[in-house]
Structure formats: structure tokens, C-alpha cells
Amino acid sequence: MKEPEEFLPLPSATLHILLALGPGEKHGYAIMRDVDALSDGAVRMGPGTLYGSVKRMLADGLIEETSSRTDPELDDQRRRYYRLTGLGSKVSAAELARLEALVRRAGSAEWAQRLVPRLGEA
Amino acid sequence: MRPARHQAAYRSLLWLYPRSFRRDFGADMRQLFGDRLRDRGRLAWLETAPDLVRTVPVQRLEATMASFSSGARVLALAVIVVGAVAVSVGFGAGAAPLLVIIAGVAGLVALLAQRGILRRAGGERAPLWPAATQAWWAPLAAILGVAMLVFAVGTVFEAHNWGGRIFGSSVMAAFGAVMLLGLMRRPFDRAAGNAMILLASTPAFPFFWLVVPTVVAIVIWIGVLASGFDEAPAPATTT
Numbered sequence: 001m002k003e004p005e006e007f008l009p010l011p012s013a014t015l016h017i018l019l020a021l022g023p024g025e026k027h028g029y030a031i032m033r034d035v036d037a038l039s040d041g042a043v044r045m046g047p048g049t050l051y052g053s054v055k056r057m058l059a060d061g062l063i064e065e066t067s068s069r070t071d072p073e074l075d076d077q078r079r080r081y082y083r084l085t086g087l088g089s090k091v092s093a094a095e096l097a098r099l100e101a102l103v104r105r106a107g108s109a110e111w112a113q114r115l116v117p118r119l120g121e122a
Numbered sequence: 123m124r125p126a127r128h129q130a131a132y133r134s135l136l137w138l139y140p141r142s143f144r145r146d147f148g149a150d151m152r153q154l155f156g157d158r159l160r161d162r163g164r165l166a167w168l169e170t171a172p173d174l175v176r177t178v179p180v181q182r183l184e185a186t187m188a189s190f191s192s193g194a195r196v197l198a199l200a201v202i203v204v205g206a207v208a209v210s211v212g213f214g215a216g217a218a219p220l221l222v223i224i225a226g227v228a229g230l231v232a233l234l235a236q237r238g239i240l241r242r243a244g245g246e247r248a249p250l251w252p253a254a255t256q257a258w259w260a261p262l263a264a265i266l267g268v269a270m271l272v273f274a275v276g277t278v279f280e281a282h283n284w285g286g287r288i289f290g291s292s293v294m295a296a297f298g299a300v301m302l303l304g305l306m307r308r309p310f311d312r313a314a315g316n317a318m319i320l321l322a323s324t325p326a327f328p329f330f331w332l333v334v335p336t337v338v339a340i341v342i343w344i345g346v347l348a349s350g351f352d353e354a355p356a357p358a359t360t361t
Binding site for chain 2: 049052080
């Protein structure tokens with residue numbers, strides 16, 4: 001099995017889907033809405049992008065389909081629900097750590113602080 | 123247009139995706155589009171239409187590549203590369219052949235790396251002589267490899283500037299070395315060896331006005347591709 005670091009850097013769609021599934025299992029449309037919200041509308045996934053990414057993530061073992069709902073309120077028999085696997089959690093953590101280190105390094109550069117003053121405060 | 127018509131239009135467009143993708147996700151995609159349509163009305167098409175344009179070719183390519191064996195995948199990509207080189211040379215596009223070679227070789231390397239074939243490029247190697255006589259086309263490949271190394275040395279003296287001397291001779295030496303290493307690796311790992319030989323002979327194609335390198339490269343490719351990419355090692359001394 002591949003190590004989490006071997007997946008990095010993640011494609012944008014993959015990272016956003018992993019983050020959307022962080023709190024718990026979701027169906028496709030819930031993932032799409034959460035990605036919308038997470039990115040302030042900057043990342044808008046169509047059905048092809050979403051399910052193309054889901055297909056690859058299932059094959060890589062980052063997510064899995066769930067057969068039973070942890071929350072009966074969520075249950076909608078027509079839909080397929082997905083959740084993070086252990087590997088998916090590790091990969092998203094590794095990617096977030098990588099991005100955090102990147103922002104920290106960029107923030108220490110003077111020119112970057114001029115461009116984005118908030119970077120210097122971090 | 124009523125929502126049902128939008129849904130029907132989207133359902134028809136889903137036929138553009140490969141059958142396997144439709145089978146696995148078609149129903150989900152229809153439902154997701156229906157949800158989006160309910161929330162955003164016809165504006166749903168604003169994100170769905172570009173999505174179709176972007177993802178249909180990707181899924182088609184993935185499905186096509188998945189249906190090939192690893193050897194056929196390399197062959198398909200190689201045919202695209204050579205075709206692109208031939209077209210660009212045919213249209214006299216100046217530096218385009220060089221750019222196409224760089225892009226093609228980079229694409230081929232990426233594909234081979236992704237499939238784990240390049241990782242197997244290292245490892246046990248046969249001595250040069252049995253490697254150069256392992257198949258009917260192998261002596262030609264060995265000659266082309268040595269010629270590239272000689273050409274690399276010649277470029278150091280012949281190039282008009284230091285960029286040409288350093289870049290041209292390094293690239294040519296690298297291709298020559300990959301050719302010889304591929305021949306030596308092939309008896310132990312046919313797929314990796316064949317991939318290295320195909321890669322290394324690619325630069326010979328655009329020099330069509332010299333005739334010989336191009337013909338030699340074509341013969342090598344025919345020999346390599348005819349030998350197949352199965353994982354069983356080729357005997358080290360067969361002819």
C-alpha cells in the first residue's frame with residue numbers, strides 16, 4: 001500500500017473532497033455543496049469532476065462507500081454515501097501539514113508579506 | 123424549458139462518457155444534476171457544461187488506456203508522439219519538432235513512471251555484447267546508441283555556442299546511454315528494457331533528412347513492439 005506522502009501534492013478536487021468528508025459521511029451533492037462553502041465558491045465542481053475524483057479516490061483507498069448510515073436522519077436510500085478511510089485521513093492531514101509549512105515559509109519572506117500582510121502575523 | 127427537459131438533455135449528454143463510468147456513476151450524476159437544477163435553475167448548466175467539456179475527454183482517455191495492456195499503452199502513446207512529430211515536420215514548423223519531442227518524451231516518461239515501469243529501469247543488467255545480440259534488431263539499437271554517444275562528443279566541438287555544446291551534447295549522451303542501458307536491462311525485465319529503448323530512439327525520428335537514423339529507429343520500434351511487453355524476461359542470448 002502507498003504511504004500517505006506518496007499521494008502529495010494532492011489535486012485540488014481531491015483535497016477539497018477529503019476536507020468535505022472530514023466531519024463524516026456524505027453523498028455526492030452534500031460533498032459538492034460543502035466544497036462550494038469551504039472554498040467560498042472558488043471551487044465549483046460539476047458532476048463529472050466530482051465523480052471522476054471519487055472514482056480515483058475509491059481506487060486509491062482514500063474514501064469508501066458506506067452501506068449503513070451512522071445517522072438515520074441522513075438516510076436517503078437513493079443516494080450513495082462516502083466516508084474517509086484511515087488512509088484518506090492520513091493523506092489529508094499530510095497535505096494540510098504540507099500546505100501549512102508552505103504558507104509559513106512563504107510568510108517569512110518579506111516580499112510575500114508586502115503582497116499579503118496577514119502572512120507576517122501568522 | 124421545463125426541468126424534466128433539462129434532465130433529459132443531461133441524461134443524453136451522459137452518453138458521451140465511457141460505458142464503465144456511466145455504469146458506475148451515471149445514476150449519481152443524473153441525481154446530482156437534478157439537485158443542482160432544483161437549487162440553481164438553468165444556471166446549473168453554467169458549471170455543468172464546462173464540466174462536461176473538461177471531464178468527458180479525461181474519462182474517455184482513462185477508459186481507453188485502462189483497456190490496453192501496459193505494452194499497448196506505451197505503443198498508443200508512442201504512435202501519438204511519432205504522429206505529432208511527423209505532422210509538425212511535414213508542415214515545416216521550425217522548432218516545433220524539438221518541442222514535440224520534449225513534450226512527447228516527457229509524457230512517455232510520466233506514463234512509464236506512473237505505471238512503475240521506470241522504477242524497474244535499474245537492477246540487474248546483461249553484459250553489452252549479449253545485450254547487443256539478444257534480438258535481430260538489437261545490433262541496430264546498439265549502433266544507434268553508440269552513434270548518439272559519438273554525436274554527443276562531436277556536438278561539443280561542432281556546436282556554435284556553449285548552450286548548444288552543453289545542452290545538445292548532454293541530451294544526446296543521455297539518450298545514447300539510455301539506449302545501451304535499456305538493451306542491457308531488457309534480458310531481465312522486458313517491459314522496462316523495451317520502454318527505455320523506445321524512449322532513447324525517439325530523437326532519431328525528426329532527423330528524417332539524414333534518412334538512416336529515422337529508418338533505423340523505425341526498424342527498432344517494429345522489432346521492440348513485435349517482441350511484446352509481457353513481463354516474462356527474454357532469454358539473454360536469443361537471436
